[in-house]
Amino acid sequence: xxxxxxxTGRGTAYFPQLAAERLDIALCxxxxxxxxxxxxxxxxxxxxVGQHLVLQMLDAVGPCSQQTLSEELRIDRSVMVGICxxxxxxxxxxxxxxxxxxxxxxxxxxxxxxxxxxxxxASIPAFLEDTFHTLTPDERGRLSAILVKLLxxxxxxxx
Amino acid sequence: xxxxxxxTGRGTAYFPQLAAERLDIALCxxxxxxxxxxxxxxxxxxxxVGQHLVLQMLDAVGPCSQQTLSEELRIDRSVMVGICxxxxxxxxxxxxxxxxxxxxxxxxxxxxxxxxxxxxxASIPAFLEDTFHTLTPDERGRLSAILVKLLxxxxxxxx
DNA sequence: TGCAAATCATCTGCTGTCAAACAGTCTTTG
DNA sequence: CAAAGACTGTTTGACAGCAGATGATTTGCA
Numbered sequence: 001x002x003x004x005x006x007x008t009g010r011g012t013a014y015f016p017q018l019a020a021e022r023l024d025i026a027l028c029x030x031x032x033x034x035x036x037x038x039x040x041x042x043x044x045x046x047x048x049v050g051q052h053l054v055l056q057m058l059d060a061v062g063p064c065s066q067q068t069l070s071e072e073l074r075i076d077r078s079v080m081v082g083i084c085x086x087x088x089x090x091x092x093x094x095x096x097x098x099x100x101x102x103x104x105x106x107x108x109x110x111x112x113x114x115x116x117x118x119x120x121x122a123s124i125p126a127f128l129e130d131t132f133h134t135l136t137p138d139e140r141g142r143l144s145a146i147l148v149k150l151l152x153x154x155x156x157x158x159x
Numbered sequence: 160x161x162x163x164x165x166x167t168g169r170g171t172a173y174f175p176q177l178a179a180e181r182l183d184i185a186l187c188x189x190x191x192x193x194x195x196x197x198x199x200x201x202x203x204x205x206x207x208v209g210q211h212l213v214l215q216m217l218d219a220v221g222p223c224s225q226q227t228l229s230e231e232l233r234i235d236r237s238v239m240v241g242i243c244x245x246x247x248x249x250x251x252x253x254x255x256x257x258x259x260x261x262x263x264x265x266x267x268x269x270x271x272x273x274x275x276x277x278x279x280x281a282s283i284p285a286f287l288e289d290t291f292h293t294l295t296p297d298e299r300g301r302l303s304a305i306l307v308k309l310l311x312x313x314x315x316x317x318x
Numbered sequence: 319t320g321c322a323a324a325t326c327a328t329c330t331g332c333t334g335t336c337a338a339a340c341a342g343t344c345t346t347t348g
Numbered sequence: 349c350a351a352a353g354a355c356t357g358t359t360t361g362a363c364a365g366c367a368g369a370t371g372a373t374t375t376g377c378a
Contacts, residue, residue, distance in 0.1 A: 014220055014231040018212070019307050023287060023299060024193045025212070026306040029233050031190030033310070034183045053177070053184070061173055067326060072173040074188050076366060081328060103326040103373045128182060134312045135305065140182060143305050146298050147185040148178050151192070153293045226356060235336060240358060262343045262356040 034131055041127045047120050050075055050083045055092060055117040058109040065104040092116050193290055200286045206279050209234055209242045214251060214276040217268040224263040251275055 019026040042049045053073050058064060064072075070080045084107060087093040092113030098106045109117070132140055178185040201208045212232050217223060223231075229239045243266060246252040251272030254264045268276070291299055 014216055015233065016307060016311075017219075018216070018232070019310055020303060022283075023291060023303050023306075024197050026303060026310065027186075028190050028194050028197075030306045030309050031187050032233070035187050038183050038187075057173055057177070060176075065326075073177070074174065074191070076364095077326090078328075078330095078367095079365065101326085101374070105327075124181075132182060132309070134308055139305050139308070142301055144179060144182055144185060146294065146302050147182075147189045148175060149293055149298070150189050150291070151178055151185065152175075224356075236357070237337090237359080238335065241334095260344070260356085264357080 037131045038127070041123070045120055045123055047116060048083070048086070050079065051087055051092075052117070052120050054080075054083055054087060054107075055109060055113050056121070058093065058107060059114065059117055063106040063108045065098065066107060067104065069107065087113070090116075196290045197286070200282070204279055204282055206275060207242065207245070209238065210246055210251075211276070211279050213239075213242055213246060213266075214268060214272050215280070217252065217266065218273065218276055222265040222267045224257065225266060226263065228266065246272065249275075 019029065038049050042052065045052075050073075053075070054069055057069060057073060066080050066084060067077065069075070069084075070077045075083070084093065084095065084105075088095055090112075092110060094108045094110055095105045096108065098104045135143065178188065197208050201211065204211075209232075212234070213228055216228060216232060225239050225243060226236065228234070228243075229236045234242070243252065243254060243264075247254055249271075251269055253267045253269055255267065257263045257265045294302065
């Protein structure tokens with residue numbers, strides 16, 4: 001028996017060793033696990049992760065073009081189209097042509113969107129606590145700082 | 160005006176703030192960037208990331224079934240099929256039916272595979288150095304330890 | 319003014335991954 | 349021994365994400 005770790009049947013599992021040697025793999029596997037948890041949470045909440053981020057950013061910085069949203073949230077343009085479609089259909093944002101540059105939209109959050117955002121925001125702390133409960137607050141802070149530093153090198157990609 | 164950061168046009172970018180607030184998002188975005196770098200490196204090296212991991216594990220723990228490889232490397236079974244197909248076609252592994260349980264294979268690394276693995280392994284340190292050059296060795300160690308700890312909670316998924 | 323180049327949103331095709339169904343094999347149990 | 353259930357590898361269908369092309373609009377320059 002040994003119902004604890006039925007992975008190999010051998011005494012030791014190989015994954016921890018790999019994760020220790022290959023920082024890139026550890027990062028990707030951890031991200032996949034967290035992303036899955038986020039998707040589950042979002043599905044239960046009824047608001048997609050991308051939709052939540054868009055509402056949050058619109059609330060924080062005001063009306064934006066879809067391109068600005070894409071760049072700042074690191075979401076592809078063609079994906080952003082669908083996210084804004086869904087949000088607009090739900091009545092959470094309005095898409096108005098920017099009068100100063102009618103190629104771009106001025107995506108604006110509505111009162112409905114503000115209410116939905118407030119609901120969704122309220123559930124985030126519990127989600128984070130649940131997902132990262134194995135880490136101490138100190139470790140979470142360190143992880144955050146390291147990731148921010150790592151991400152700073154990835155702003156403009158290549159010349 | 161303001162050709163420095165053309166992301167928003169505003170003075171400050173929103174992404175760093177988001178990354179600081181949402182640990183899950185920061186993790187996913189960093190992972191995406193690293194995964195892309197790994198894919199580029201793998202393409203240049205001519206050996207897929209998954210293929211490399213399989214060879215590495217076979218060399219470390221000996222012949223395995225595809226299921227063991229899948230579970231320990233956190234790669235889906237149906238993806239593992241293609242990886243082993245490619246490796247077998249390249250002559251880097253052999254698939255022999257396990258005589259004790261003919262449902263499973265005993266995937267075995269060949270001499271060709273050992274040679275290919277040695278080549279690929281040699282290029283990993285430079286890749287890691289290049290990808291994580293913004294982090295100090297101390298930060299890399301901390302990140303690794305935190306990720307390992309975070310991943311330990313993800314062994315058996317649900318009861 | 320008029321025309322070429324750039325920009326914004328969108329659409330299309332492709333790749334890679336995952337969930338679910340399927341065939342072959344082993345184990346259990348009557 | 350034989351049927352039912354569980355496990356291994358494989359195939360199929362669906363879906364997210366990304367690169368490139370397209371249409372509408374603005375900007376730059378002769």
